[in-house]
Amino acid sequence: MERFKRLISILMIVSFTNVLFIQHAAATLISTEQVARAVAAEQGRSGHARLADVLARADVQQELVRLGVSAEDAQLRIAALTDDEAALLAQQIESAPAGSGVLGAILLVFFVLLLTDILGFTKVFPFTRSVR
Amino acid sequence: MVSPKSSRSPARCAERTPGAGRRRFLAAAGATALVALAGCAAAPTLRPAWQAPADLPRRVELADTPFFPDDTYYCGPAALATVLGAAGLAVSVDTLADQVFVPARRGSLQIEMLVAARRGGAVATLIPGEREALMRELAAGHPVVVLQNLGLSWAPAWHYAVVVGYDLERGHFILRSGAIERELTSFRTFEHTWARSGRWAFVALPPGQLPASATELEATRALVAFERGAPPEAAERGYAAALAHWPASLILAMGLGNTRYAQGDLTGAEAAFGDAARRHDAPAAHHNLAVVLLELGRPREARAAAERALAANGALGEAARATLARIDAVENGPDSPR
Numbered sequence: 001m002e003r004f005k006r007l008i009s010i011l012m013i014v015s016f017t018n019v020l021f022i023q024h025a026a027a028t029l030i031s032t033e034q035v036a037r038a039v040a041a042e043q044g045r046s047g048h049a050r051l052a053d054v055l056a057r058a059d060v061q062q063e064l065v066r067l068g069v070s071a072e073d074a075q076l077r078i079a080a081l082t083d084d085e086a087a088l089l090a091q092q093i094e095s096a097p098a099g100s101g102v103l104g105a106i107l108l109v110f111f112v113l114l115l116t117d118i119l120g121f122t123k124v125f126p127f128t129r130s131v132r
Numbered sequence: 133m134v135s136p137k138s139s140r141s142p143a144r145c146a147e148r149t150p151g152a153g154r155r156r157f158l159a160a161a162g163a164t165a166l167v168a169l170a171g172c173a174a175a176p177t178l179r180p181a182w183q184a185p186a187d188l189p190r191r192v193e194l195a196d197t198p199f200f201p202d203d204t205y206y207c208g209p210a211a212l213a214t215v216l217g218a219a220g221l222a223v224s225v226d227t228l229a230d231q232v233f234v235p236a237r238r239g240s241l242q243i244e245m246l247v248a249a250r251r252g253g254a255v256a257t258l259i260p261g262e263r264e265a266l267m268r269e270l271a272a273g274h275p276v277v278v279l280q281n282l283g284l285s286w287a288p289a290w291h292y293a294v295v296v297g298y299d300l301e302r303g304h305f306i307l308r309s310g311a312i313e314r315e316l317t318s319f320r321t322f323e324h325t326w327a328r329s330g331r332w333a334f335v336a337l338p339p340g341q342l343p344a345s346a347t348e349l350e351a352t353r354a355l356v357a358f359e360r361g362a363p364p365e366a367a368e369r370g371y372a373a374a375l376a377h378w379p380a381s382l383i384l385a386m387g388l389g390n391t392r393y394a395q396g397d398l399t400g401a402e403a404a405f406g407d408a409a410r411r412h413d414a415p416a417a418h419h420n421l422a423v424v425l426l427e428l429g430r431p432r433e434a435r436a437a438a439e440r441a442l443a444a445n446g447a448l449g450e451a452a453r454a455t456l457a458r459i460d461a462v463e464n465g466p467d468s469p470r
Contacts, residue, residue, distance in 0.1 A: 028423070031390060032386050032391075034416070035387075035416045064234065067234045069234060069235065077231060077244065080247045081247055082360060088243060089243050096243075097242065097281070098237035098290060099208050099239050099242075099245075100238045100239030113287065120318065121321070121324045122282055123282045123321050123325050124283055126312060
């Protein structure tokens, strides 16, 4: 069922985006983002690359929801990504550093970090002061 | 402990705090353990001392930078609220949390930090991962968001903080960090924590203000991304300032034309695209110039521009042909649909 829903949502996004693209090509300017990409690649992108962008967006949105972001927020968040950012985020959402503050992963290695803090290699605990 | 956590000589530490003797013992034990575990741990201290360029101010502190204390997992939203506030764009930490926080990861991702800064109305530009770049931004009055790994590579504690100052004499940075409004971190400790994050840092500035240290590549990337969601007049301000600094950029010139067009400023757009077309002979510039000329009621000039776009390159052929068809429709009679 999950898979089916996912497929349907991707299909809808793809078809919707394609409609937008067709109107775009007929009516308006070449966007700055297109120019930037063309400069980067020395040529325009193929339909396949565009499709990959759309899939990346759908992936990121789905992942964000799975990781606890509300569906509404997730939609707004992916809408603001550039195509490059969407592709990058789709690759790294599990592995990229998530800056969280000083609570993460602390207890397990409390003593090691305490020592390294004191030596000034790390700065996990607010109460430590480097010896140098 | 009331005294600031800067790097000091052990002797002074010992005078001031009763626990210092034991801490020194722990430090010695730790040093032994570390050297035994990994011989590389002590290497950075052997590097030649870093020399500050003579034209940098000796001491900078952006004391007016707001502070949003956080002792949970919201260092990302708090850091964003701090720099956006400093840029005159007040956004609440809760609003920003909805835009960047990932509950299951208990943190915020770097890309989304940049996106949220843009949504808040600022141009978010990555700066080079160098101490001097950081200091140049501070000297220019720009607080810098940095990602630190406060822990170790194999036991990471990722953390966003905002650098608001430095002191070359005393050798520390001043940070808004977590629950501490004015954290003094020695250059050495900061280097360790910053290097472990890949030296990631960005500034968030109102459009029209350029970062002091950013490369053309990053400044351009930031503006193109900003244009995506920003009001066109704001994006135009950004492009105009950047183009004045890097006049040879095709992308910036196109951005200037596109944002003027988006505001309905056809004359301004014609000027920008015309400049870009003359300077770069790029098909995108010819094409957009053709569209604008057509809408200005100059189909003959528009046709010339569209044909140059078509001749130059196949990648934009489809768009150029569509525009030529529009020109045909206009030239063949006022009743034809555009």
